[in-house]
Amino acid sequence: MNDHSPLEAQLREALREVPAPPLLRSRILNAAAAQSRSTPRATVWRRWIAMAALLTLGSFGLYRWEQQRRAQAAAAQFTLALQIAQRKVQHVQSKLVVEVPVSLTRQN
Amino acid sequence: MGTLPEFAELVEKYQSMVYSIALRSLGHREAAEDLAQEVFLALHQNLDTIESEDHARNWLRRTTANRAIDEIRRRKYRSGPALEEVPEASIEPGSTDPLLLAHLRSSVASLPAEARVLTVMRFQQEMEPREIAATLDIPVATVKSRIHRTLKLLRGKLERRAEARSTQ
Numbered sequence: 001m002n003d004h005s006p007l008e009a010q011l012r013e014a015l016r017e018v019p020a021p022p023l024l025r026s027r028i029l030n031a032a033a034a035q036s037r038s039t040p041r042a043t044v045w046r047r048w049i050a051m052a053a054l055l056t057l058g059s060f061g062l063y064r065w066e067q068q069r070r071a072q073a074a075a076a077q078f079t080l081a082l083q084i085a086q087r088k089v090q091h092v093q094s095k096l097v098v099e100v101p102v103s104l105t106r107q108n
Numbered sequence: 109m110g111t112l113p114e115f116a117e118l119v120e121k122y123q124s125m126v127y128s129i130a131l132r133s134l135g136h137r138e139a140a141e142d143l144a145q146e147v148f149l150a151l152h153q154n155l156d157t158i159e160s161e162d163h164a165r166n167w168l169r170r171t172t173a174n175r176a177i178d179e180i181r182r183r184k185y186r187s188g189p190a191l192e193e194v195p196e197a198s199i200e201p202g203s204t205d206p207l208l209l210a211h212l213r214s215s216v217a218s219l220p221a222e223a224r225v226l227t228v229m230r231f232q233q234e235m236e237p238r239e240i241a242a243t244l245d246i247p248v249a250t251v252k253s254r255i256h257r258t259l260k261l262l263r264g265k266l267e268r269r270a271e272a273r274s275t276q
Contacts, residue, residue: 007263008231013204014212015132015232020123021141028119028145032152 132228133176135217147172170243173225180221215265
């Protein structure tokens with residue numbers, strides 16, 4: 001690869017580096033400065049969007065949590081009501097078992 | 109690294125390198141200037157990731173090469189009068205026939221995108237095949253075979269040109 005044939009030497013000469021145009025440096029620096037100025041504005045917008053997204057997600061999470069909490073409370077109340085009803089039924093049943101034989105003997 | 113004064117130093121130091129890779133790859137001065145600006149703006153945006161000057165130079169070479177390939181493919185830059193517009197008589201040492209150099213530049217500009225950029229990196233930037241392979245993310249063997257094929261092709265073109273001139 002390093003044998004310097006006449007063609008390679010000619011290619012080196014033909015493709016050699018050339019000085020950049022005189023105004024290229026200032027053109028690049030001006031564009032970079034403009035880029036730097038526009039970046040904070042873009043950053044502010046990105047922050048607002050991020051905050052809005054965070055708020056939306058937060059509100060949605062809170063809403064879901066509240067819904068879940070209410071559902072759990074309702075389920076607990078329902079279970080309690082069932083337990084109370086069950087205890088009442090048991091109480092009535094036990095009374096029936098005790099009182100019926102006595103009334104039957106009175107009739108006889 | 110990361111502040112504008114240092115960026116300005118990098119621009120000062122490497123603008124000719126970036127511009128020359130772009131110019132010899134695209135063959136158009138305005139397109140080369142646009143590409144150079146684009147590459148330096150990308151560097152400006154990525155300054156935080158640059159660790160050293162060597163890193164910056166390699167980054168600039170890689171980015172310029174890849175963007176030049178993309179640009180050639182997108183706009184189908186081919187050899188044309190724009191190549192000969194570049195005023196170089198004053199900077200060429202004069203040891204070689206200027207017409208021959210123009211013919212060579214034109215021939216390089218007629219190569220496919222990757223071969224063109226690869227030739228510029230090899231003969232302008234004096235990069236070794238393994239460096240080019242790493243820069244363009246292709247195997248070293250591919251780089252070597254493409255350089256070999258390019259040289260063969262250019263040699264053939266020069267021979268045909270010489271024959272045509274001798275018959276005139």
